[in-house]
Amino acid sequence: MGELRLMKGNEVLAEAAIRCGCDGYFGYPITPQSEVMETLMARQPWNETGMTVLQAESEVASINMVYGAAGSGKKVMTSSSSPGISLMAEGISYIAGAELPCLIINVQRGGPGLGTIQPSQADYFQSVKGGGHGDYKMIVLAPASVQEMNDFVALGFELAFKYRNPAMILTDGAIGQMMERVELADFKPRWTEEEIKVKSGAWATIGKAIDRERNVVTSLEMDSAKMEANNLRFQQKYKQMEEEDCRYEEIMCDDAEYILVAFGTSSRVCQKSVEIARAKGLKVGLLRPITLFPFPKKAINKLAEKAKGFLSVEMSAGQMIEDIKLAVYEAGKNTRVEHFGRMGGIIPTPGEVVEALEEKFSWEISYGVKRYY
Amino acid sequence: MELKDIIKPENLVYDKSEVQTDTIMHYCPGCSHGVVHKVIAELIGELGIQEKTVGIAPVGCAVFAYNYIDVDWQEAAHGRAPAVATGVARLNPDKFVFTYQGDGDLASIGSGEIMHACNRGENILVVFINNGIYGMTGGQMAPTTLDGMVTSTTPFGRNADLNGYPMKITELIAQLPGTSYVTRQAVHNAASVRKCKRAIKKGIQNVLDKKGTSFIEVVSTCNSGWKMTPVAANKWMEDNMFPFYPLGDLKDGVKGEPVSKN
Amino acid sequence: MAKVKGAVVVDKEGCKGCGVCVNECPHEVLALHREVNSRGYHYSYMENPENCIGCINCGVVCPDTCITVYRVKV
Numbered sequence: 231m232g233e234l235r236l237m238k239g240n241e242v243l244a245e246a247a248i249r250c251g252c253d254g255y256f257g258y259p260i261t262p263q264s265e266v267m268e269t270l271m272a273r274q275p276w277n278e279t280g281m282t283v284l285q286a287e288s289e290v291a292s293i294n295m296v297y298g299a300a301g302s303g304k305k306v307m308t309s310s311s312s313p314g315i316s317l318m319a320e321g322i323s324y325i326a327g328a329e330l331p332c333l334i335i336n337v338q339r340g341g342p343g344l345g346t347i348q349p350s351q352a353d354y355f356q357s358v359k360g361g362g363h364g365d366y367k368m369i370v371l372a373p374a375s376v377q378e379m380n381d382f383v384a385l386g387f388e389l390a391f392k393y394r395n396p397a398m399i400l401t402d403g404a405i406g407q408m409m410e411r412v413e414l415a416d417f418k419p420r421w422t423e424e425e426i427k428v429k430s431g432a433w434a435t436i437g438k439a440i441d442r443e444r445n446v447v448t449s450l451e452m453d454s455a456k457m458e459a460n461n462l463r464f465q466q467k468y469k470q471m472e473e474e475d476c477r478y479e480e481i482m483c484d485d486a487e488y489i490l491v492a493f494g495t496s497s498r499v500c501q502k503s504v505e506i507a508r509a510k511g512l513k514v515g516l517l518r519p520i521t522l523f524p525f526p527k528k529a530i531n532k533l534a535e536k537a538k539g540f541l542s543v544e545m546s547a548g549q550m551i552e553d554i555k556l557a558v559y560e561a562g563k564n565t566r567v568e569h570f571g572r573m574g575g576i577i578p579t580p581g582e583v584v585e586a587l588e589e590k591f592s593w594e595i596s597y598g599v600k601r602y603y
Numbered sequence: 604m605e606l607k608d609i610i611k612p613e614n615l616v617y618d619k620s621e622v623q624t625d626t627i628m629h630y631c632p633g634c635s636h637g638v639v640h641k642v643i644a645e646l647i648g649e650l651g652i653q654e655k656t657v658g659i660a661p662v663g664c665a666v667f668a669y670n671y672i673d674v675d676w677q678e679a680a681h682g683r684a685p686a687v688a689t690g691v692a693r694l695n696p697d698k699f700v701f702t703y704q705g706d707g708d709l710a711s712i713g714s715g716e717i718m719h720a721c722n723r724g725e726n727i728l729v730v731f732i733n734n735g736i737y738g739m740t741g742g743q744m745a746p747t748t749l750d751g752m753v754t755s756t757t758p759f760g761r762n763a764d765l766n767g768y769p770m771k772i773t774e775l776i777a778q779l780p781g782t783s784y785v786t787r788q789a790v791h792n793a794a795s796v797r798k799c800k801r802a803i804k805k806g807i808q809n810v811l812d813k814k815g816t817s818f819i820e821v822v823s824t825c826n827s828g829w830k831m832t833p834v835a836a837n838k839w840m841e842d843n844m845f846p847f848y849p850l851g852d853l854k855d856g857v858k859g860e861p862v863s864k865n
Numbered sequence: 866m867a868k869v870k871g872a873v874v875v876d877k878e879g880c881k882g883c884g885v886c887v888n889e890c891p892h893e894v895l896a897l898h899r900e901v902n903s904r905g906y907h908y909s910y911m912e913n914p915e916n917c918i919g920c921i922n923c924g925v926v927c928p929d930t931c932i933t934v935y936r937v938k939v
Contacts (some may be wrong), residue, residue, distance in 0.1 A: 252841035254694050286686070287719035294683035294716070298690025301677045302657065324680050435657045435691065437698060446669045448660075448678035514760070558854050609872040610935050616871075616922035617934035628929060632906065633883030637928025711916060793889055833883040846872035 232413045239379045240265035242407045242414075243309065243335060243399070244382035248275045251261050251420040252333075254282040256295035258314060261347045262403035263337035266309040279420055289314040293321030293334075300330040301447035303426040303434030305387055309335035312353050312405070313344060315361070322396055323362030326464070327449025328435075331390035333366070333383065335399045337406040340575035348575025349403035349495055357400045357522040365461055367468045369397040369475065370522040372493040376410035378520075384415060389475060391429070393467050399520060404495045404577060409425035428533035471524045473544070478526035479518040482508070484513030487594075488587060489533050491554055492543040493519045495577060502580035507587065512595065514587065522550070530557035539596045540567040541587050547573055565600070566591070604783040620843040622648040624760070626670050633833020635823030636665055636732060638790040642800045643703075643730065644672045646807055656699045657691050659684040661713075664738040682713020685720030688727045693754075699810050701728035707737045710746040710772040717776070724781025724815035724858045728806040731773070734825040735844065742828035746770040749847055754828070769847065777853035783809050784817040785854040786819065789845070791837040815858030823847050871936045879931030882906035886888045886923035888933060892916040893922060909936020 236324060237245070243266050247255060257267045268287060275281035282299075286292040292308045299306040310318060315336045325332060336357065340350035357370045369389045371382045382399050390397040421429065438444045451457040482504055483489060492500040497518040507514035517533065519526050530540070540558070542551035548569035555567045570586035574577045594600060623644035630636045647653050656674040660666055662681035669676035673683065684702035692700040709717050709731050711817040736754055737743040743756040750767050751760040761769070762816060777785040784806055788799035806817030821845050826836035854860075875892065880902065885911050887895045909912035911917065911931075919936025 254690070256690065284689070284693060286689075287715060291686040291689075291716055291719065292685070294680060294686035295693070297661070297679070297683075297689035297693075298677060298687035301687070301696050302691050302698075304694045306690070320680055321683070328678070342628075436695075437654045438673065438675045439654060444669070444673055444675050446676045446678065448669065448676075450666060450678055458642055563685065563732045604868050604937070605939060606872050609870055609919075609937050610874060611937075614935040614937045615933070616919055616936045617932070619933070623930060627879055630928065632881035632928075633885055634928050637930065638926065641928075649866040663920075689881050790926075793920075793925040796925045818881045833885050836890045837885070837888075 232416055234411060234413055236409055237376060237412050238265060238409050239376045239401065240337065240406060241269045241325040242376050242379045243383060244269035244273065245414060246270065246380045247307060248273060248279060248281060249378035249415045249417050250384040251279065251305060252281055252307060252387070253420055254299045254306040256284050256286050256292040256299070256306070258286050258289045258292050258310065260311045262339060262406050263309050263311045263335070266335065270590050273342070283421065289317035290321065293318040293325070296332050297321055297325050297328070297330060300325065301328065301435050303436055305421065307333035309333065309337065309341045311337045312341050315353060315356065319362035321365060323364050324367070324449050325396045326366035327364060328345040328447050328470050329360065329394040330447065331387070331394050332396050333386040333390055333399065334396055336401070337401040338400065340573065347403065349577060350573070350575055351402060351494060351496060352543050352546040352549070352573065353400065353436060354522065354544070354546060357398055358525065359371065363512060366464060367523050368395065369395060369471060371397065372522050373399060373405060374400050374494050374497045374518065375406060376405065376412045379405060380412050380414060395467065400494070420525040444471060462558050464549055465594045468514050472558040475521065476524040476526050476528070477520035478512070478529050479520060480529065483515035483517060483533060485513055487513040487538045488591060489537045489540045490514060490516045490543055490587070491519070491540055491550065493550070494520060496543045496545055499578055499580050500583060503583040506580055506584045508513040510584070512587070525553045525557070527560065530554055531561035534558045534561045534563040534565045537565055538600050539565060539591045540568065540571045541590065542568065543578065544571045545573065545577060546571050558595065616766050620645040620648040622653055622673050624671055624673050625665050628671055629667055630664060631827040632763040633836065635821065635826070637733065637734060638796055639730060639821055640668060642796065642803055646800065646804050647672070647674060650807060651701050651709070651813070652807070652850045655697065657695070659688045659691070659700065659702040661702070661704040661708040663708050665703055665705060665732065666739070668703050672814065678739065682708050682711070683716055684708065684713065684726070685716040685725070685729065689720055689723070689725050691864050692727050692827070693723055693861050696726070699807060701730060705734070705738070706731070706733045706735065706745045710770055714772070716801055718779070721776050721816045721818060722779045722781045726810055726813050728810050729816065729818045731820045732823050734823040734828070736825045736828040738825045738828050742780045742825070746772070746821060749843060771848065773818065776818050780859055782816045782818055782854055783814040783856060783858045787820040787822060787848060787850050789822045789840070790851055791840060822850065866913070868917065868939050869918050869932060869936055871917035872914065873911050873917060873923060874933045874935070875932045876931035879929050880893050880898050880906060880908035881929055882908055883907070883928065885926050885928065889926045890916060891920060891921045
């Protein structure tokens with residue numbers, strides 16, 4: 231059993247980075263994630279593991295520092311909150327195009343614009359559909375507890391290096407600021423130069439040895455045929471992610487007639503909603519996507535066969551609902567999919583979710599059969 | 604003496620550096636980029652640092668710099684080369700990291716990144732090509748375009764009321780304490796190329812000695828953008844660019860010194 | 866004073882005919898050829914080879930690194 235601590239989500243992200251052998255962190259302050267860099271600076275990991283921590287002049291610079299460091303084969307990360315991630319969109323697109331592994335953390339706040347500093351899940355589209363220009367995807371992990379904040383740092387790096395692709399931890403101000411018991415991972419040493427050479431020497435700018443071609447980290451290709459081939463390779467990679475690295479959790483779905491679908495903070499709310507609904511005699515279950523990309527389509531396909539309805543519970547105007555609808559459509563079903571959400575930094579209450587379920591599926595609940603449109 | 608008696612390996616006095624690739628450069632005839640590329644390749648070879656060099660290419664005409672100098676390269680987003688270089692240099696302190704940027708890249712879209720990298724005193728060399736124009740996109744106004752100069756977006760000449768003033772970014776950089784060496788050079792004739800080479804060599808040596816940022820502006824021509832022959836462009840540069848962008852060292856000191864000599 | 870003789874070899878196909886070397890040569894050795902290379906450029910060549918002292922100025926200023934210079938003491 232690892233070391234047990236009571237810690238804030240943001241602090242755990244920093245601690246987990248040090249412990250998993252991260253080589254560098256580049257960031258810029260923004261509420262509600264500033265504790266990530268503050269914790270790192272206070273911990274001074276450069277004395278302990280040799281990890282570099284640098285406060286950049288902007289999110290634009292941070293993500294490009296990540297690009298440079300990742301391009302040299304190192305394990306590097308950045309963190310920010312919604313408006314900062316928008317600024318990073320250019321860099322993330324370049325990182326995806328140049329096929330560099332790195333970890334990006336978005337501790338979401340309400341938008342659009344400067345919005346608010348309270349928690350939100352309104353960056354779902356930005357995270358899972360690309361966000362920057364061009365056809366690309368990130369692996370998106372959605373932790374629902376401080377423990378998962380710890381676990382997903384190492385997992386994020388593992389997946390990023392497996393696919394040579396940026397990975398994102400998409401969380402929000404609630405989990406970032408929340409204190410919970412966490413079992414910290416054991417310390418893992420940083421990779422040595424020799425290990426990096428073996429792992430990434432084929433593409434990383436580790437210095438051109440006389441006996442090999444130079445490595446060029448770039449997303450540029452002027453030949454359209456070659457650029458299309460690059461894109462096809464990326465798509466193949468995203469497909470492989472869908473096949474091999476889709477993660478989700480099902481809670482009381484076995485006999486469920488109504489499925490709540492929620493991730494992160496809203497999935498914690500929904501766990502309570504399931505209890506309340508069950509006490510009322512409604513057979514409700516919860517599907518919690520852990521990876522938002524790849525999205526657990528197959529789980530939805532399967533649940534769509536017997537469920538009377540899906541309720542997508544999000545702290546947004548309804549973004550993930552589109553992916554649920556697509557998965558239901560792909561399963562050849564016409565199970566009804568509805569949305570309930572709060573915006574602007576408000577977290578829905580478990581009771582509100584149950585009320586919304588009863589209201590939106592009142593036909594099915596009253597007559598006991600599916601209602602088709 | 605017959606030519607064949609002179610052209611023998613033992614009489615060779617000037618040849619392409621082995622660090623430069625055989626690829627024919629995509630630059631227009633007479634472009635200053637080629638000369639600066641060549642000088643950098645020669646120095647990397649002469650100093651024996653090919654295996655520890657990482658170049659950061661810009662967006663602009665020099666985007667393909669990685670095709671010509673045989674070292675590991677990263678191609679940065681427009682203006683972000685100093686941030687990318689920071690990432691490489693901070694995590695690989697034993698590497699020689701340099702950026703190669705044009706005036707649009709460095710002085711316009713990337714003005715924030717260059718200021719802060721120089722202010723932090725990142726241990727990198729910055730080679731800054733200033734030809735007063737955006738070459739790659741077709742000759743638009745750059746921050747360094749001279750007052751009255753005609754470009755495709757200032758067809759009646761740059762007008763300060765409409766377009767602002769030409770920017771002496773190197774003078775601004777020289778004020779930053781993170782820099783150790785800030786200079787302005789040119790490559791329009793053999794003497795200036797030799798001088799520029801000495802300056803770049805000093806910049807590289809500073810990085811190897813971990814002295815902070817070295818910043819080398821090369822006042823250059825863009826004869827296609829300026830719509831002149833290469834030889835006429837060199838002359839025009841001497842007559843018009845040099846008075847506004849005077850050649851010479853602006854700071855030659857140590858990191859941490861707040862003010863330049865000027 | 867030792868006299869020197871030089872010779873310049875221009876990579877005809879690499880030359881873009883910018884003429885910077887011609888302008889830079891202190892002894893009017895180089896000129897642009899009437900013919901063009903396969904890419905359509907009037908390439909540089911030694912018009913007056915006997916004048917060459919192998920000063921390498923042409924090589925130093927060449928943006929396309931297509932000039933090789935030889936020098937011998939006579």
